[in-house]
Amino acid sequence: MNPGDRLRELCGTTIAKLVDPGLRDRVRQVRARLDAPLKIAVAGAVSSGKSTLVNALLGLPVAPVDAGECTRVVTQYEYGTDDGLVEIECEDGRVLRTRLAPGHRLPDDLGVPVDLVRRVRVRLASEALRAITVVDTPGMNTTTVENERAARRMIFGTDEDDDHAQALIYVLRYVQAFDDTTLAEFRGLTEACGMTCVNTLAVLSQIDRRGDEEDPWPTARRLAVKAYADLRASVFDVVPVIGLLAETAGTGALGPAELDGLAALARLDEADLEFLLLDLDDLADSPDSPLAPDVARRLIRHLHRYGLRTAIAHAAAGPDALRQTLLDKSGFGVDARTGTVAGGIVHFARRADQLKALAAITQLRRVSRAPAFGSDLATLDALAAELDETKPIAAGLHGLRIFAAVEAVARGQLVLSEEMRDELLRLARSDDPAEQLGVPAGEVPEAARRATERWRARAMIERGRVGGQRARDVLGVLEDLAAPPILQTPAPIFLPVAAAPVDGDAVRRLLASPLVPAEDRQALTCLLAGGDGAAQVGLSAGPPDVAAYAAALSARFRSLSHFLPFTADRRAAESVSDSYAHLAVTAVQKGSPHVG
Incomplete structure (x- = not known):
């Protein structure tokens, strides 16, 4: 079931439960807009x-x-x-x-x-x-x-x-x-x-x-x-x-008098025509103009100078061909x-359908925050819960989440390198995988796989923040593009990655610091207790994932070291960053699969 159908169903059940007629009417309006044409301002x-x-x-x-x-x-x-x-x-x-x-x-x-x-x-x-x-x-x-x-x-x-x-x-x-x-x-x-x-x-x-x-x-x-x-x-x-040419062509604004006027201008000597078009007032007022003043003014209003030159050059082609030429020259497109x-x-x-569903979610969330009494309170709470991003309705708008990531960049919530920003905007501007990744069609899976490594690292660095969620949204799209055809081949077996050396005192110092975010303290616990490289980054996967996560965590703790006020804490964060960096290098070296 697509998000629009889920929303229609949700609106129906919500309307049936609501007591307040004003709230019921607002939800009915949302459901009606899902079936109405897309509204473009x-x-x-x-x-x-x-x-x-x-x-x-x-x-x-x-x-x-x-x-x-x-x-x-x-x-x-x-x-x-x-x-x-x-x-x-x-x-x-x-x-x-x-x-x-x-x-x-x-x-x-x-x-x-x-x-x-x-x-x-x-x-x-x-x-x-x-x-x-x-x-x-x-x-x-x-x-x-x-x-x-x-x-x-x-x-x-x-x-x-x-x-x-x-x-x-x-x-x-x-x-x-x-x-x-x-x-x-x-x-x-x-x-x-x-x-x-x-x-x-x-x-x-x-x-x-x-x-x-x-x-x-x-x-x-x-x-x-x-x-x-x-x-x-x-x-x-x-x-x-x-827009003027698009309007003139689209509305059929040029009548027989205007078409005859264009033909008369086309018969003029080139130098005389240029003189008349140099100042458009001359076209209506000059005694040398072959046009009646009212016809000249209508041509100016509908075409202006560039449109006049274009229409005069194509006047002999006939009304239909002229309208098509004006439409083409307008840049409006068909x-x-x-x-x-x-x-x-x-x-x-x-x-x-997705845009209307996105608007409906926004509107229903606003309804869910409206003042209510009695059983309507529970109904609105249930409505809000169904609209949570983790639920099927919002999750079904996966295709639009790329654009949420673009917006997060614009707001400064997701900081990207110029390369990743360009990559994100390509994903947003096209539906074609090859155009989205800027590579030939046959190279899409490999290009997407390389991109997932960058976005997985960014998602790890931004974990627990808005930017992290948006980076994971992009990662999900890229993973879909990178997915290879399903082949009946043996699963690869990766060699285990040895645990990285860790300064336990440095880790414990950071665990005790109230300035270290909860997500980072969880990562530190895994680093200290993990028996191998995968466990140290909180994973059970093979070397490719270990390398990516370790590199991301190294960058994350290196960044954290710049914000800690005490020298000892900064040195502890740098030590942890070094441990993750060592683990990333080791994982890459162990990354060649062996087929069992």
Whole structure:
């Protein structure tokens, strides 16, 4: 049974036992969201291109791109057979209904002051919305406090409102201090909102407005690589896009008048055309322009300079071919290719069940901490126990634990070398084992085996801490990749590893120190009492495990020696580290298997 099915079952049994109708309703809502489309919020700074991207996702010009009432509220686009129905949910519980204006556009006037609006829901009979629900949010750095609060509530949720997004597309015109700060806040609020680099995609928008380059894409790709280097612990990917072209192509914004205008521009002498495109105002106002002013302004609004050049060059190919060219040149993508918005959506869709389950666990944990009385107390305690990380539900989200490790790195809870950090991020960015390990497919098991040694050592060093748990999560994934085919071959027999020499006084001194963690005192007890190398590291396995654990423990006690305040204690820790190091070397020398 997958985590989603387990959660549905858990919700059902919890609802049946709860007495409080408010608590029952909250659990029902969690169960309903498990069956609903994945909810993806589009967020970012004011005027970053959010609504333009939303229109491209929907294939309709419904989201307003100019400042107005509807850009100041959370607007949710979801599937519905009553195409064009608009529901305005007010903070006082009222729901007002209206319809989209002609051309699938939101009305200019909602009929109620925007500061009283909690959310606008728009129903569209779009096949794309059967799988996802798209949420357009106000600017995250808007000067209107209520607008920003509404956006954050949709992304993070609150104690009173769990109906928040399960994935996030964050739109930025360029990486700046505000965006990095906001993404850092996302990391800090993971427990509350479930956002990690598995469900956050950064979109570098308006890349055609960065300069006077004829082709903006080489620069855009370099900027995206740099942005990913800055934000890689926070986002699944950073993808560049010209949202305006994606919107124009996706919504069919160019009508017969605009297509005729493009054909007229294509017939101009090259020098005359360049002169008109040098200052876009000339295209509408110059007497030398072959276009009517209103047509020129619509072309500028839908294409801007780079889009105009592209559309003019391909005007003769016909409307359908032109739309496809604009879509290709926008960088939006139409399939699972990495480095595109469409590829990011596919990434979310592949993990939709897990993302919804992850959000449901977060929401149910919040319910389990709610005030309760009588038998409901025991019911909520039982709910909390079932959501523990060691239980099947949370453990079933094994595929997402890589991303929890990435988040632990971002928070400073798991400290890694640059090599291991890169290794972790490769694991997070791909589902293909060869891409995850950066090796040809035939070398995956051996590369994974080598990686397990590094991560096993890190898990040992961080044992008893958050970083240790996250390192073990990664280790589990790597062990699955390293698992060889099951062959009917005799089990290898390893030569025993002799016990390492130990300074008993040093060990006893550390055992008596209150500054030595309990986990380390347990390791010291094994070291002192063990009759052979395996027993000294608390194992019964052969030399490969002994070597890895001994090396990790050596590094752990070497690190501990730097934090102990007394010289004698530091020397004792160094002595213990030397004993483990000796044991590691011995185990490696004994590591050649003999087949029995």
